[in-house]
Amino acid sequence: MTAPVDAKPDVIARLRQLPMHHRWLRWAVLAASLAFSAASTYYFSVQMRQEARSRFATIAVGVANDVQSRIRAYGDVLFALRGLFDSSDKVTRDEFHRFAQALSLGERYSGVTNISFAPRVPHARKLQFERAVRAETSPLVKGLPEFAIKPPGERAEYLVLTYIEPMGKNVAAWGLDLNADPLRRSVIERARDTGQMASSSGVTLLRDSSASVSSTLLRLALYRGGGVPGSVEERERLYWGMVGSTVRVGELIEATLSKEVLSRAQLQIYEVGNAPGEGAAGGTLLFDSAAPGAAATAPAPAEFSGHAVTHRLAVGDREWRLRIVPRKDPVDLLDKAGTAAILAALLAISALLFWLMTSVAVSESRGAELAQRNHEGAVLNELGEKLYSSLTLQAVYEVIARHLPRLLPETAGALFVFESLRSSAAVAAQWGDPAGIGEISTPDDCQSLSRRLLHSVSDSAKAQNCRHFRGVPPLHYSCAPLSAQGDLIGVLHVQRSRPSSPRFSEAEMYLVKAVAQHAGLALANLKLRNSLRDQSIRDHLTGLYNRRFLEESLARELARARRAHSSFAVLMLDVDHFKRFNDQFGHEAGDAVLRALGRAIKGSCRRNDLPCRFGGEEFTVVLIDIGGKEATQWGERFLSRVRSLDVESREQNLGKITISAGVALYPEHGEDIETLLQAADIALYEAKHSGRDRLVVYRSIAVGAKPEGAVMDTQDLKPEK
């Protein structure tokens, strides 16, 4: 029985050691998984941005490459022109026209507004040169205004735009001295000195009245003898003219880049200057796809400028800086949705994990609770069994005191039991060291008794308290009434052994109630059993033991005396002329005499003696551990006590009562019950015959004390030894 009960706390302890018992664990796992979710989402979004950035960078590289190859193609036109002039002594206006026709400038080189040829004219040959041009008969010059070098004025040398293809809208520039304008002159000097293509951007053409149309001039020098001479001096000496072309930047871009590309990105082109301090960031804005009149698209939102890509391109001897900014978020909507989906999935997994861990923790705590309930159930069963098998009140109290600390750990308490109905209840059992326990003087002193219900207090400072405390009541306590067949017979009081302990749980209150019920029933059973036993061994009129009990007890006493070599006396008592009380005063009076004698006998006996009613008006008293002398003295004393009894019935005095007594001693007068009882009876008979109201010891007959007329009879009756 005890083994499984004691095994339970191990199960509870083991359950308490499981990892899920730690409440913080699932929170830690939740925090870790949330941190992991955030970190992964951040990592994915960074990856995605980088990918978007590199995707856009690829587009930008494409744009830069397209523009670069277009510009290279424009440069190639100039080199072809130089080839034309190098390969012939004189290139006529018609030949130049046919060359331009062959190139189909308008279709194949969009943005190129013209190609031109300008010979170097020293001041001395100015008039001669003008005359020669005016004398040209080519149909190309028919109807044109009269040729003259512009702007007017005398200069040491002129570089005169002579052939221009197509002439149409460019006629304003015919005859222009390129040396006259400082910007144009600087390109020419660079082209002359390097022999390479030189460029100047941000120029507004004469034909373009609107200043917002920016153009680039490309120039390539012509040297006598063809090719490019080896040194700067040679180049300055042999330089005789210049071929060039003019490119409108806006048109160039429109022809190069598709609308689709321009709708995805804003393109800005700056010319990077050569002036000191003019860094890459500076420069003249040549083109902006967002400027009105250009591609006429809205500028890229500022938030995407972080994705801007810059490329540098060589244009003649100058550099262009291309700035390409995305106009739409380069991060795909799908990618964004993907990141959000990853985040959502990770959060869902975190939540699921937390939920699972919480479920496991709850199951574990339920398991521990179940094991605890099992343990309590087993202890409660054991307590019940022990209570119901207890034979004495003391045993019941001991069972309570021993089991309650196991059933309700960290508690102290006491069992109050009423000694009889309407008396006060004293502490019958206690465990732990209950504080301030007093006494229950009236049922009103305990709330559980006045309400007949469990009274549980979780904060005695705020509750209506019981009055059975000495001083301040404990902070948490519970009282349960003990009842038996509807009568309140006591109280089970339980309190926390330490004030810091938690209040009583529902389960603990249930246990207090259950123990009180068990204890009440056990005490009631015990009382019932005791009263039944009393009924079977006692005579109900006098309250003395009956004859059956006398015979049983005498057998026990005989065995004990034999073992202990001790002695005892058997006294047979008989009321003298008892019939007279009945006859004279009625049966009730006889009963009153018997009751009075019963009280007197009980009052004269010690705890271990056996006072019995043998039957009718005869009594037997067994005096334990006593010799003949003391037994005689006791008998004489008792006879005189009876003489002085004053018994009344129906307010009538019954007069003097006397009794006769016969005494037999163990071991002198017999060693078995029958012999001893017979000997005492013979002695009693002798007492009656010798005059009543006296005591006769059996031996005295045997020895021959010879009471009148009885000697022969008694000798005949004397039991064999």
Ligand code: GH3
């Ligand atoms: P003696 O001195 O010789 O003993 O005379 P006695 O009258 O006492 O003796 P006896 O045996 O003749 O009478 C006993 C009477 O006791 C007979 C019976 O009616 C009466 N008696 C027996 N038991 C009870 C009882 O429980 N109550 C009452 N009232 N009378 C009883």
Ligand code: MG
């Ligand atoms: Mg009698």
Ligand code: MG
């Ligand atoms: Mg009698």
